[in-house]
Amino acid sequence: MSSDATTTAATVPTGPEEATEHPVTPGYAENKAAHLRRLARIEGQVRGIARMVEDDTYCIDVLTQVSAVTRALQAVSLGLLDEHIAHCVVDAARESDEAAAEKVAEVQAAIARLVRS
Amino acid sequence: MSSDATTTAATVPTGPEEATEHPVTPGYAENKAAHLRRLARIEGQVRGIARMVEDDTYCIDVLTQVSAVTRALQAVSLGLLDEHIAHCVVDAARESDEAAAEKVAEVQAAIARLVRS
Amino acid sequence: MSSDATTTAATVPTGPEEATEHPVTPGYAENKAAHLRRLARIEGQVRGIARMVEDDTYCIDVLTQVSAVTRALQAVSLGLLDEHIAHCVVDAARESDEAAAEKVAEVQAAIARLVRS
Amino acid sequence: MSSDATTTAATVPTGPEEATEHPVTPGYAENKAAHLRRLARIEGQVRGIARMVEDDTYCIDVLTQVSAVTRALQAVSLGLLDEHIAHCVVDAARESDEAAAEKVAEVQAAIARLVRS
Numbered sequence: 001m002s003s004d005a006t007t008t009a010a011t012v013p014t015g016p017e018e019a020t021e022h023p024v025t026p027g028y029a030e031n032k033a034a035h036l037r038r039l040a041r042i043e044g045q046v047r048g049i050a051r052m053v054e055d056d057t058y059c060i061d062v063l064t065q066v067s068a069v070t071r072a073l074q075a076v077s078l079g080l081l082d083e084h085i086a087h088c089v090v091d092a093a094r095e096s097d098e099a100a101a102e103k104v105a106e107v108q109a110a111i112a113r114l115v116r117s
Numbered sequence: 118m119s120s121d122a123t124t125t126a127a128t129v130p131t132g133p134e135e136a137t138e139h140p141v142t143p144g145y146a147e148n149k150a151a152h153l154r155r156l157a158r159i160e161g162q163v164r165g166i167a168r169m170v171e172d173d174t175y176c177i178d179v180l181t182q183v184s185a186v187t188r189a190l191q192a193v194s195l196g197l198l199d200e201h202i203a204h205c206v207v208d209a210a211r212e213s214d215e216a217a218a219e220k221v222a223e224v225q226a227a228i229a230r231l232v233r234s
Numbered sequence: 235m236s237s238d239a240t241t242t243a244a245t246v247p248t249g250p251e252e253a254t255e256h257p258v259t260p261g262y263a264e265n266k267a268a269h270l271r272r273l274a275r276i277e278g279q280v281r282g283i284a285r286m287v288e289d290d291t292y293c294i295d296v297l298t299q300v301s302a303v304t305r306a307l308q309a310v311s312l313g314l315l316d317e318h319i320a321h322c323v324v325d326a327a328r329e330s331d332e333a334a335a336e337k338v339a340e341v342q343a344a345i346a347r348l349v350r351s
Numbered sequence: 352m353s354s355d356a357t358t359t360a361a362t363v364p365t366g367p368e369e370a371t372e373h374p375v376t377p378g379y380a381e382n383k384a385a386h387l388r389r390l391a392r393i394e395g396q397v398r399g400i401a402r403m404v405e406d407d408t409y410c411i412d413v414l415t416q417v418s419a420v421t422r423a424l425q426a427v428s429l430g431l432l433d434e435h436i437a438h439c440v441v442d443a444a445r446e447s448d449e450a451a452a453e454k455v456a457e458v459q460a461a462i463a464r465l466v467r468s
Contacts, residue, residue, distance in 0.1 A: 027176045039167040046163055049193075050156040059144045059201040063227045066194045067234040070187055074234070074466055076166075077183045082459045084176035089436070090451050093444035100441050108433045110180045115425055115465055116350065117184040117191070191349055199342045206319070207334050210327035217324050225316045232308060232348055233467065261410045273401040280397055284390040293378045293435040297461045300428045301468040304421055308468070311417045318410040344414045351418040351425070 027087035028080050038076055045069045077114050081107070144204035145197050155193055162186045194231050198224070261321035262314050272310055279303045311348050315341070378438035379431050389427055396420045428465050432458070 028035055046069060052062050085107060092103035145152055163186060169179050202224060209220035262269055280303060286296050319341060326337035379386055397420060403413050436458060443454035 090444040093441040113184040207327040210324040304468040351421040
């Protein structure tokens with residue numbers, strides 16, 4: 001369902017939360033295909049959990065699957081973070097003190113969200 | 118090998134991992150619709166993350182979304198666990214010491230998986 | 235600062251947060267000695283981390299130790315929770331619906347705090 | 352205070368796990384005093400939990416305190432990590448590609464341990 005306005009939203013893509021102004025290729029560009037495969041698999045797993053609930057599967061078995069998907073999402077996060085530090089943070093460090101300070105603050109906030117999520 | 122009784126096991130087979138023998142309504146039966154809505158929303162969010170990666174969205178913005186989905190999945194887990202304890206564990210406690218011990222061990226393993234995921 | 239007021243702190247310091255009225259033996263009574271040994275070890279590990287910082291140990295090595303202590307604390311939590319469910323929740327389930335509901339709500343809040351900590 | 356035998360331990364300092372060869376001032380040098388205060392407070396909190404167990408404090412109240420200490424330790428980790436990235440990783444990025452790659456791999460492993468702990 002969800003008639004989904006996003007497909008028609010040709011112009012203003014926006015990011016969620018804050019649409020930071022960032023140019024060009026993200027740090028994960030090289031592994032984009034791998035990330036997309038992982039996310040497609042996770043999407044399928046979430047659909048599988050819904051099917052388990054639909055079928056009245058035993059709670060503990062559903063929980064086991066939810067934990068597996070949570071771990072898979074964390075692996076995605078750790079991968080993105082790794083590439084972000086290796087590319088964006090390293091590049092910023094070489095650019096200037098200000099650029100470095102900005103990227104460090106930003107990545108730190110992302111790590112804190114990840115640790116607490 | 119393994120003459121495998123599961124294949125003969127009547128009709129609707131298996132959950133994932135271990136197909137525990139569990140009757141009838143799971144602990145989350147009352148809130149089934151709410152769980153399904155949450156899971157449908159999470160599935161959409163995962164698809165949204167894939168779209169962000171496809172569009173080369175800035176790493177940190179992708180990470181923010183992944184953390185949001187991870188938290189949403191944890192909320193699903195906590196909800197399922199709550200209902201499981203309130204129904205299945207409480208019922209087992211009233212049934213017998215053996216039933217209680219079995220359910221307690223099982224829920225404890227699920228909590229450990231959740232905490233570590 | 236911190237001239238260590240605790241030693242002078244007159245009387246019985248109470249428990250932290252909320253001193254809930256609960257009678258008798260806690261669920262962990264049987265394994266009390268084991269919990270105390272674990273906590274003594276954790277206390278020593280925290281002191282060891284302070285010594286590492288004092289000695290200007292490399293950040294990553296300090297972080298490794300902090301993660302080890304965090305995991306050790308989680309193991310304590312999981313152990314306490316296990317015994318709490320096996321004893322207090324099971325007993326409450328056998329006592330009455332009201333007692334069960336109260337204990338279930340309480341343990342659920344504790345699990346949520348644990349998952350999010 | 353802290354008469355502390357470590358000061359006399361002129362010879363064998365060792366780090367835990369792996370005593371990586373790292374020079375001079377760690378990234379957290381500037382906030383060393385603040386980290387030591389935090390760790391002293393955490394040590395006191397762990398001792399407080401042991402006292403609660405000794406006094407047969409209700410399980411849930413003990414659990415609440417353990418969660419608080421776990422969060423305090425995570426805050427220490429996040430602080431150390433922040434300073435490590437701001438100093439060590441940024442410096443390595445400016446030094447060479449090899450130095451950067453080494454530090455990035457190392458910090459990534461530390462983040463993964465933190466997320467999973």
